[in-house]
Amino acid sequence: MFMQDSVRFPHRSNKDGSFDSICPACLATVISVRNEQDLPRHEAVHGCDPLRLAQLGQLMSKRSERSERPERSAAETSVS
Numbered sequence: 001m002f003m004q005d006s007v008r009f010p011h012r013s014n015k016d017g018s019f020d021s022i023c024p025a026c027l028a029t030v031i032s033v034r035n036e037q038d039l040p041r042h043e044a045v046h047g048c049d050p051l052r053l054a055q056l057g058q059l060m061s062k063r064s065e066r067s068e069r070p071e072r073s074a075a076e077t078s079v080s
């Protein structure tokens with residue numbers, strides 16, 4: 001499912017000149033460093049928190065359920 005090798009971690013530059021690496025799977029800030037070149041080795045050893053992943057998965061499924069039912073309001077109005 002989640003291929004660690006092929007994943008790209010988005011990098012975020014901060015106002016203080018440091019760089020954050022964001023895990024695209026668990027959305028956690030992996031590390032904040034001064035040199036962006038240091039991020040890949042930290043990303044390589046990052047392990048996602050299974051609990052956080054599970055919570056995110058629940059959030060995602062709830063969101064997709066809602067977005068997949070745009071006809072809900074229309075159905076409610078037609079019933080009444």
Ligand SMILES: [Zn+2]
Nearest residue numbers: 023025026048
């Ligand atoms: Zn992660």
